[in-house]
Amino acid sequence: MVDSEVLSGQLKANDVDVVHESGKSDHNVVVVNTCGFIDKAKEESVNTILDQVDLKRQGKLDKVYVTGCLSERYRGDLEKEIPEVDAWFGTMELPLILKKFDADYKAELVGERMLSTPSHYAYMKIAEGCNRTCAFCAIPLMRGQHVSKPIEELVAEAERLVKMGVKEIMLIAQELTYYGLDLYKKRRLADLMNALADVKGIEWIRLHYAYPTKFPMEILEVMKNRSNICNYLDMPLQHIADPMLKAMKRQITRKEILDLVNAIRAEVPGICLRTTLITGFPGETLEDVEDVKAFLEEVRFDRVGVFTYSHEEGTSAYDLVDDIPAEEKERRAQEIMEVQQEISLEKNQEKVGKVFKVIVDKKESGRYLARTEFDSVEVDNEVIINTSKKLKPGDFVEVRITKAFDYDLEGELV
CATH class of the missing domain: 2.40.50.140 (Nucleic acid-binding proteins)
Known part of the structure; x- marks a missing residue:
């Protein structure tokens, strides 16, 4: 979404009329920005491309361009499969897309975006890429190594967003807590949070995708001291059972996760913790699933999302046998969500009257x-x-x- 907003901002600055997901049929060129992360996302991306190609066939469109992760990862195959697409672009080829519109990449517009969200909130991407080697994840293949954006650049972007009416910003990156290591040779998420909290007009700052290994505890101090940083942390754990954490190359153990959660809650009482989990990773046993359920009962996360494992070529897990049928992956996910549903209801009931x-x-x-x-x-x-x-x-x-x-x-x- 952020990448699409940046592309739209650049096109607009070059006097190209642009709309995000237009409902009207008054456009002659479509750019499809794709995701290539897991099977469902790939399927949705391909279906969207095929729909646009069909409109082109009917003479309702002049050009169809495709960009983003799917295009980065499978360009060769897709060019053969869907020859009607006029051009394919990778994740880092924004200047090349602009050339198709006889537009120039305007470096002075770094951080300029045309918001596709309602104007009171926006996502802010603080870094691109990831240096982790989690067994299941294809992101480094599509997005490359971790590159942080300088603090000054992000503060300027936040100031611009406020002028557009934004009151809440959600910090995102493939791995939030690694922020700064490449640029400043040390983790500087806490410094960035302080700098953004100083921007007048931002009422809420929210943290997404914090990796649990080598977690920078100093960010909790900032969260506690700054009133416009939400007591909210989205920390994807992916699994709890030690055999699975090891197989997934998560560089953390069940006990370390428990200690970390307890430490975070001790530091910021009342914090809302969100996590995501994966079911059906190769070799996952029913005992592993029971372990996840028992952990949820014990720790009582505020928010949980569950995904089924997607077997992705190019990842190290691709060498393993994808040995759990899709229906069984779904069943396990459902079972875990039923445990969370109870916890969520109980936590919500505690809020009545407040x-x-x-x-x-x-x-x-x-x-x-x-x-x-x-x-x-x-x-x-x-x-x-x-x-x-x-x-x-x-x-x-x-x-x-x-x-x-x-x-x-x-x-x-x-």
Whole structure:
């Protein structure tokens, strides 16, 4: 999404009329920005390309260009399979795409973007690529090694986003906690957080994709001391059972994960911890799955997402036998999510009667949908507000929780 916003910003600056996912059929050129991470994403990307190629065949489009991870990874095969695409571009070939529009890459526009999200929040990519060698992950193949963006550049980007109306920024990278090691020879996520927290107009800063190994504990001090940094941490663990952590090359043990979670909670009481897990990695046993469930019962994460393992060529896990059928992977994922669903409901019930500051995202079917500081966009819980008062997206309001559901809350304005 961020890459598409940067491309759109560059096109616009070159006087090219551009729209993100246009509903109208008044465009003559389409750029499909693809994902090549796991099977479902690849399938969605290919289907989108085929839909656009079909429109071109019907004479409704002049050109179809494809960029992004799928194109980076499978360009040779795709060119043969879908010859109707006019040009394919990799993840780092933005200047080449612009040339197709007789446009120049404007270096002075670094950090300029045309937001595709509602204007009150934005994702901020602080680095590109990853130096880890997790067995299941194809990201380094498509995005290369970790490259941090300088702190000054990110502060300037945040200031520009505020001018566009942004109040909440979500920090993203393939690995957030590695930030700065390449540029400054030491981890500097804490310094970046402080610098961004100083930007006037940013009310919430949220951290996504923090890698647990060699976790920089100093970021918790900043989180605790700065009121506009959400007490929220998204830390993908991928598994809990030691045999799986070892096979996945996660460089951490079950005990170290437990110690880390306890240390984080001791440092920032009330922090919301989100994680993601993978089921069906080659060799995973039913005991391993039970271990994950027992760990969730013990640790009680606030938010959990579960993905089924996708066998990706070029990764070290590709040499292993993908020995668990798709239905069984799904069944295991479901089983884990059922445990989490109970935990989520219990945690939500504890919030009934309490008052929370929320940000309003949108109005839908006559009611407002908002989020607390413990909820990120799309992946987490929503707070449903029934009120006749007129609210706008981006408004911050106080809400008393009146009802709890598995994953959402309902409340009234205070």
